[in-house]
Amino acid sequence: MPSAAMPFADSPGAARGEDDVPAGTVLDIADLKTYFDTDAGIVRAVNGVTLRVADGQTLAIVGESGSGKSVTGLTVMRLLARTPGRVAGGSILFRGRNGLVIDLLALSEAEMAKLRGREIAMIFQDPMSSLNPVFPVGEQIAEPIRIHKGASRHEARAQAIELLRQVGINDPDTRVDAYPHQLSGGMRQRVMIAIALACDPRLLIADEPTTALDVTIQAQIITLLRRLQRERNMAMIFVTHDLKLVEEIADQVAVMYASQIVEQGTTADVLEHPRHPYTRALLDCTPHGGAHAGGTRRRLQSIPGGLPSPLAPPAGCRFHPRCGFATAACMAAEPVLEPVTAQHVTRCRRWREITL
Amino acid sequence: MSAHANAAGPQASAVPLVRARGLSKAFGASGGLFAKAPKPVRAVDDVSLDIEQGEVLGVVGESGSGKSTLGRLLLRLIEPTAGTLEFAGENLSAMPDGALRHFRRNMQMIFQDPFASLNPRMTIGDALVEPLRLHRGLHGTAARDAAAALLTQVGLTAEHLHRYPRAFSGGQRQRIAIARALASQPKFIVADEPVSALDVSVQADVINLLQDLQQSFGLSLLFISHDLSVVEVIADRVLVLYLGRVMEMAPTATLYAHPAHPYTVALMQAAPGRHRGGTRLELAGEIPSPSNPPSGCVFRTRCPFAIGACAETRPALREKAPGHFKACIRDDLAF
Numbered sequence: 001m002p003s004a005a006m007p008f009a010d011s012p013g014a015a016r017g018e019d020d021v022p023a024g025t026v027l028d029i030a031d032l033k034t035y036f037d038t039d040a041g042i043v044r045a046v047n048g049v050t051l052r053v054a055d056g057q058t059l060a061i062v063g064e065s066g067s068g069k070s071v072t073g074l075t076v077m078r079l080l081a082r083t084p085g086r087v088a089g090g091s092i093l094f095r096g097r098n099g100l101v102i103d104l105l106a107l108s109e110a111e112m113a114k115l116r117g118r119e120i121a122m123i124f125q126d127p128m129s130s131l132n133p134v135f136p137v138g139e140q141i142a143e144p145i146r147i148h149k150g151a152s153r154h155e156a157r158a159q160a161i162e163l164l165r166q167v168g169i170n171d172p173d174t175r176v177d178a179y180p181h182q183l184s185g186g187m188r189q190r191v192m193i194a195i196a197l198a199c200d201p202r203l204l205i206a207d208e209p210t211t212a213l214d215v216t217i218q219a220q221i222i223t224l225l226r227r228l229q230r231e232r233n234m235a236m237i238f239v240t241h242d243l244k245l246v247e248e249i250a251d252q253v254a255v256m257y258a259s260q261i262v263e264q265g266t267t268a269d270v271l272e273h274p275r276h277p278y279t280r281a282l283l284d285c286t287p288h289g290g291a292h293a294g295g296t297r298r299r300l301q302s303i304p305g306g307l308p309s310p311l312a313p314p315a316g317c318r319f320h321p322r323c324g325f326a327t328a329a330c331m332a333a334e335p336v337l338e339p340v341t342a343q344h345v346t347r348c349r350r351w352r353e354i355t356l
Numbered sequence: 357m358s359a360h361a362n363a364a365g366p367q368a369s370a371v372p373l374v375r376a377r378g379l380s381k382a383f384g385a386s387g388g389l390f391a392k393a394p395k396p397v398r399a400v401d402d403v404s405l406d407i408e409q410g411e412v413l414g415v416v417g418e419s420g421s422g423k424s425t426l427g428r429l430l431l432r433l434i435e436p437t438a439g440t441l442e443f444a445g446e447n448l449s450a451m452p453d454g455a456l457r458h459f460r461r462n463m464q465m466i467f468q469d470p471f472a473s474l475n476p477r478m479t480i481g482d483a484l485v486e487p488l489r490l491h492r493g494l495h496g497t498a499a500r501d502a503a504a505a506l507l508t509q510v511g512l513t514a515e516h517l518h519r520y521p522r523a524f525s526g527g528q529r530q531r532i533a534i535a536r537a538l539a540s541q542p543k544f545i546v547a548d549e550p551v552s553a554l555d556v557s558v559q560a561d562v563i564n565l566l567q568d569l570q571q572s573f574g575l576s577l578l579f580i581s582h583d584l585s586v587v588e589v590i591a592d593r594v595l596v597l598y599l600g601r602v603m604e605m606a607p608t609a610t611l612y613a614h615p616a617h618p619y620t621v622a623l624m625q626a627a628p629g630r631h632r633g634g635t636r637l638e639l640a641g642e643i644p645s646p647s648n649p650p651s652g653c654v655f656r657t658r659c660p661f662a663i664g665a666c667a668e669t670r671p672a673l674r675e676k677a678p679g680h681f682k683a684c685i686r687d688d689l690a691f
Contacts, residue, residue: 064557214419214643215418215582215583215627216622216639216642218628219638219639220639220640241556244627244628247629248629285556285557285559286556287583287588289585289612289629299564300564300589301560302558307525
């Protein structure tokens with residue numbers, strides 16, 4: 001059983017229940033394993049992820065392509081059924097609006113369908129492929145309201161218009177009848193947010209929601225998400241590759257590399273005092289401005305080597321082939337998440353000795 | 357290959373490598389099959405610029421600002437509706453097709469998507485040998501050797517020659533695309549969002565590679581990106597486009613330290629992690645349709661500082677300090 005002092009540290013996979021989810025926690029993921037069976041072998045896309053999301057707070061999951069960040073979100077939503085993906089272990093405990101704790105992995109598909117949209121909602125990177133092109137957006141916002149809240153067609157339409165107004169769409173009385181192709185990318189993402197928020201979920205999973213948008217529109221969407229989150233006291237998992245966005249939106253951050261969390265803590269701790277060489281390296285290769293400061297031009301740092309194959313990750317620490325601090329011990333055995341402070345963990349056995 | 361930060365700066369000379377004057381491109385003036393009333397879309401509207409030999413000009417702006425169209429115009433991949441284009445003093449806009457075909461070896465392009473820009477049925481060797489044969493007349497072993505040398509220059513090895521694109525990651529493919537662009541020994545390369553599809557750790561590698569090659573060959577580069585922080589790293593000067601028009605143009609250090617146009621300021625502050633403390637100048641709404649641009653200053657409909665006069669006449673691109681141009685009538689603003 002995890003002790004209160006180390007909320008994120010690796011814990012034995014014993015059966016867990018309501019008592020393991022402290023008050024104020026919406027989502028508690030422990031030792032989650034999501035595998036994909038492919039012709040080439042088993043891809044362990046999520047391999048032992050432990051996470052907690054607090055009420056009304058934002059947890060960012062940051063990582064590069066193939067790190068497992070999106071699959072983690074999809075697993076929570078139980079959206080892997082039509083893929084070769086399967087949950088090979090772990091638990092996902094969710095505290096619903098009624099205060100009861102549910103194991104999402106133990107729910108039947110029908111039970112999960114009732115929860116999806118009502119208690120947990122998700123938005124994706126590409127709103128065009130999430131929206132149905134042949135229905136007006138208003139109907140797509142009204143649908144969950146009718147299904148989950150039993151509202152009449154008329155009431156649902158009125159609520160859809162109100163939601164469009166809340167997500168900052170001008171002239172919502174007209175736009176409610178627009179088809180997705182008649183809207184810009186930014187407006188479609190606003191519509192997706194309206195659909196996700198239609199039933200006032202406790203948890204929103206946002207998977208790269210602004211990656212396809214211009215920076216100016218991204219800034220608008222981030223402002224909007226933060227405002228709606230505050231107004232509704234909604235928790236959020238924000239999946240992104242962009243550390244600079246993490247800084248703007250997240251209270252907590254989990255850094256993923258090769259299917260595992262390598263560092264987790266408060267955003268300020270992790271970004272300002274990283275304790276894992278990968279986090280440090282990611283920060284260093286992100287252009288931060290001031291490249292011309294002082295008259296000479298600074299080069300970007302890069303991380304040597306490439307992302308490891310998901311079929312055969314390196315033995316020992318998965319980051320060791322690209323890490324400037326790796327020793328023989330790092331190649332020999334897989335590191336565990338070690339507590340740096342009560343709020344900060346790192347999967348680096350050398351964190352005490354190295355200066356990042 | 358070592359490239360020092362401040363070595364090999366652009367060579368200012370009497371004749372710039374690329375010179376565009378009043379370049380404009382309107383699409384669809386004839387109206388499409390389903391068009392009700394043909395209304396031309398002014399993708400690029402009266403752009404004048406010089407790119408010196410060895411200079412990197414960054415182009416930033418939102419989608420729909422005309423960045424890519426400008427890049428294609430400068431290579432004459434599309435024909436301008438107005439304006440002139442010179443390359444090393446030669447009138448490129450009037451060059452006949454036959455001469456242009458030979459001339460193309462001087463100008464190359466690198467695209468955003470390295471998965472779409474390489475033929476999946478051609479080995480990397482064949483993809484590199486083709487331009488070597490066409491532009492440099494190399495055949496057989498000589499072509500193979502040159503292809504291997506190109507791969508080495510971009511950080512790959514000769515053994516990669518026999519592989520197909522599918523064997524490579526996005527970052528490696530972008531290196532191959534760069535090698536292919538270098539095959540004809542061009543003087544000018546348009547790189548259109550060359551790192552936007554890449555992961556951050558890979559992005560840094562490709563930017564550093566481009567910078568090294570640009571400096572060691574004295575290449576001129578038009579670097580198009582929506583990401584201001586990437587442009588800041590690589591560009592000597594930056595041009596800010598909005599609805600096909602130049603809003604501001606300045607040396608990189610000047611532009612980032614002292615942006616003068618409200619649109620530039622808004623773009624910079626919109627980028628995450630750039631506005632520590634203070635209030636952000638957040639733009640309302642979206643870029644208007646280029647088929648129906650606002651009168652006067654095209655940015656005025658989103659500009660928090662717009663006044664009545666902004667709607668009346670199109671603001672001229674004025675030089676407010678040496679090399680620093682802006683198209684904004686409000687000189688009373690301080691950012």
